[in-house]
Amino acid sequence: MRPRIGYNAAPMNKHYDLHSHSLASDGTLSPSALVQLAASAGVEVLALTDHDETGGIAEAREAADKVGISLVAGVEISVSWQKQTIHVVGLNIDPESSPLQAGLARIREYRNWRAEEMGRRLAKHGIHGGWEAASQLAKGRIISRTHFAHFLVAQGHAKTVRDVFKSFLKPNKPGYVPGDWASLEETLAWIHGAGGQAVIAHPARYTMTATRRRKLIGEFAALGGEGLEVVSGSHSRGDNFSMAQLARHFGLKASAGSDFHGPENPWVMLGKLEPLPDGCIPIWADW
Numbered sequence: 001m002r003p004r005i006g007y008n009a010a011p012m013n014k015h016y017d018l019h020s021h022s023l024a025s026d027g028t029l030s031p032s033a034l035v036q037l038a039a040s041a042g043v044e045v046l047a048l049t050d051h052d053e054t055g056g057i058a059e060a061r062e063a064a065d066k067v068g069i070s071l072v073a074g075v076e077i078s079v080s081w082q083k084q085t086i087h088v089v090g091l092n093i094d095p096e097s098s099p100l101q102a103g104l105a106r107i108r109e110y111r112n113w114r115a116e117e118m119g120r121r122l123a124k125h126g127i128h129g130g131w132e133a134a135s136q137l138a139k140g141r142i143i144s145r146t147h148f149a150h151f152l153v154a155q156g157h158a159k160t161v162r163d164v165f166k167s168f169l170k171p172n173k174p175g176y177v178p179g180d181w182a183s184l185e186e187t188l189a190w191i192h193g194a195g196g197q198a199v200i201a202h203p204a205r206y207t208m209t210a211t212r213r214r215k216l217i218g219e220f221a222a223l224g225g226e227g228l229e230v231v232s233g234s235h236s237r238g239d240n241f242s243m244a245q246l247a248r249h250f251g252l253k254a255s256a257g258s259d260f261h262g263p264e265n266p267w268v269m270l271g272k273l274e275p276l277p278d279g280c281i282p283i284w285a286d287w
Contacts, residue, residue: 019257024056028262097194
């Protein structure tokens with residue numbers, strides 16, 4: 001009989017949150033405000049992992065030094081895997097890595113085209129001004145679906161950002177544009193070339209069969225990926241247990257991150273994370 005997986009009785013040595021976003025991508029707080037909020041929430045080690053962007057790290061690091069917490073330089077890279085979009089977090093990267101920055105610039109260029117195309121597709125369904133509004137909402141170099149979602153909520157087309165994604169930004173919906181991102185192999189090469197560790201973000205959130213998820217994680221591990229985000233702000237407790245089993249099966253370390261974007265989403269808050277389940281080796285074990 002397979003032993004039950006429970007939560008570690010002993011607390012983590014430090015309070016880690018290794019997945020967060022700022023105004024540099026689609027978060028709603030500046031990097032310094034994000035760090036200050038993390039410190040007030042009791043987070044001791046915070047990773048800033050903006051989408052395809054590292055522009056907020058310097059500001060976040062300066063703020064972290066002032067409030068006395070550790071800042072992990074990170075990034076969340078958009079990946080196309082078998083015609084499906086997934087996200088891979090890079091932790092402890094060197095933001096000055098030329099190959100990494102060249103890759104991220106290529107993704108951002110595609111993001112800009114996608115944003116324009118989303119605006120065109122929404123306009124065909126009678127919703128005009130989407131691209132212009134999303135561009136104004138974006139404070140950094142990233143125009144994301146979240147910016148469009150805030151515009152659509154403000155215009156009364158949906159009640160919440162979640163509703164927008166369900167009704168407008170998923171496949172076969174008016175504003176959906178399929179992703180054409182980096183490959184899994186080149187993403188891991190960029191992260192490793194920058195001295196970082198690669199982690200599959202929120203693996204339970206992807207709409208896929210259990211067999212397909214195992215195939216993804218197995219390919220990731222075979223390419224040298226180090227970790228799985230076992231505990232995530234978008235995971236249920238059951239998801240945490242299931243992802244812990246997969247991490248152990250594939251020999252991956254476990255990460256934990258809220259995927260915080262802003263205080264206006266109270267269901268995902270900085271540092272509000274379950275402990276790692278028993279049997280997990282933390283991604284930070286050798287830090």
